[in-house]
Amino acid sequence: MTQPQSVGVVTPRTQRFTEPLPLKSGGCLDEYELVYETYGTLNADRSNAVLVCHALSGSHHVAGYYADAPERAGWWDNLVGPGKPLDTRKFFVIGVNNLGGCYGSTGPTSINPATGQPWGAAFPFVTVEDWVTSQARLADALGIKRFAAVVGGSLGGMQALSWTLQYPDRVAHAAVIAAAPRLSAENIAFNEVARQAILTDPEFHGGDYIAHGVVPERGLRLARMVGHITYLSDDAMAEKFGRSLRHGKQVFSYDAEFEIESYLRYQGKKFAGYFDANTYLLTTKALDYFDPAFEHGGNLPAALSRAQANFLVVSFSTDWRFPPERSHEIVEALLHNRRNVSYAEIDSAAGHDSFLLSDAIYHGVLSAYFDRIEVSGHD
């Protein structure tokens, strides 16, 4: 066994689409671009492609690094590469920035061809289903008829699940990690707090802040802070920060006094410096809307009856955003339909964020699953 390696220097590419994309919201994008990265080599019969779908603040930059920014490794670099669970010696892995994003794919910061100005608030609502449709068009452009696997964590897991319903014959395996078949009321509540923080920021300007030369930074900071709390576990926070005081004593001020305050402010400020507020709003709405059972009267087994893929479902013990029970719903609905399902519940202290981390058992489960996937030209 070789030591796991980085995929090395990567370069994003852009695919332009001119066929209009009708959206679930009733809107339509007449033309659009998707930015993506690939790692590994597509084999001769194009049977080794794996699509990685990203979560709320993720991007197409899944693995490797850019020549001019060697410190910025992809968000799932620990998972994708030669000798890693998603082994790029075997698989051709694709990362794509979702429509409505702010990392290069067409989104609210792009120029609206109808006006010559940034889309801003005029960018249409996009859904998980729309993302999957656009990803399928990217697969068409790359000549990929069927994915060896579609993989994602959190919102990315919802996309993997939706792939199996929208294109059942184009997905051999789906890995649905730290996800849920739909948000709970509490999940929606947290998203709504984040949205209200942005929407009520005086610098939001109804979503057209770019035209005003400002950014709703206060709102974005708050949104990220509250989101961040839900990504961690109570235990992880206690372990990492506890009640540690920055000055060793209470100083009676509204400055950051406890380490946890300092950490959250830092995370919020950093995020507000690079993420687009409209993308944040759109993405939280996509999360809220995702509910494949909705059109089946809430019956999840009926909704998942279309799926033909083999499934790996993974949850984490301290994830209270999408607890193991939410994964059980998916597993049970799939078993009801006699699908092949492997399920792993990983004992991890890190909460929802666990899906991004390098836990040995978690990665072992993924390795075992992906090693088993058969692709031609590879033994």
Place this chain on the structure above:
Amino acid sequence: MTQPQSVGVVTPRTQRFTEPLPLKSGGCLDEYELVYETYGTLNADRSNAVLVCHALSGSHHVAGYYADAPERAGWWDNLVGPGKPLDTRKFFVIGVNNLGGCYGSTGPTSINPATGQPWGAAFPFVTVEDWVTSQARLADALGIKRFAAVVGGSLGGMQALSWTLQYPDRVAHAAVIAAAPRLSAENIAFNEVARQAILTDPEFHGGDYIAHGVVPERGLRLARMVGHITYLSDDAMAEKFGRSLRHGKQVFSYDAEFEIESYLRYQGKKFAGYFDANTYLLTTKALDYFDPAFEHGGNLPAALSRAQANFLVVSFSTDWRFPPERSHEIVEALLHNRRNVSYAEIDSAAGHDSFLLSDAIYHGVLSAYFDRIEVSGHD
């Protein structure tokens, strides 16, 4: 057994104090007022007094109603009255608005005698310990040497606990309900999000919004929304709201679309209409600071060794703000000191808010405990 009744029409009273109150923060209030209500009759030897301490957004209006507002019953009206668990035929019950509050006791909206203007941001930090000291002075003024019981839920429970440490010989019984011996990092994190929402509201004006004739309403709304999520359980939200859509279908808009969004916005807006932002900030800081073990190197049993009272500790199964484990810490530290402790863990779906509700088993536990408390002139 008679049917439980309301204490009927009540009238708040005000007690003025002219002896300066040194504060834990190093500040001092030269003079101040506390507004309070009483229910029942103080017996001849003044042995039947029960102090009820309030939580974050509570007040002195614990039971009964005002002649001009019969619909606004006190926040613990289900608990306090003739034939209720805190039976006013037996006990003389006192509710007091905490210093720094916004319901009549001296606080940020009061006039600062030094300037003739509202205190605003200049109001000093107050702590749980300061509140207890001021409450003890109120007891002095009312001629009460020793309370039959000090009772509170959530932050009110922290005050009850602190009473037993600051004035061990003045508390016969303490009821510490849905509380914790100190906040966790996650608890502080949620408070910090709420504070940042207020502090970064452009209408906060450094805390002197009254002088500017405005209110940081956006910040207060967000603070209440995020707080409210932590008061409910995931299950309670699922039961009450689930994924119910206000229009029966997805309408792709940032208006309130799910019922839970509508509910949270309503709660936030209502709260911002009556609660003072500086009081909110001060109170969340008092929560963060409370930590009787801090001066004992984190050793809670050592911190509680001063307590002489008998204790009733109550927690609720779905309370994830202050879960049962946090009450266990209190119980174990008290048992280590060989104190008398009754502990009840109530199976309730309502989360942290359970302490305000009329669950039959919960109220039965309180009734049984308070019935047992001996006061003279009552059999």
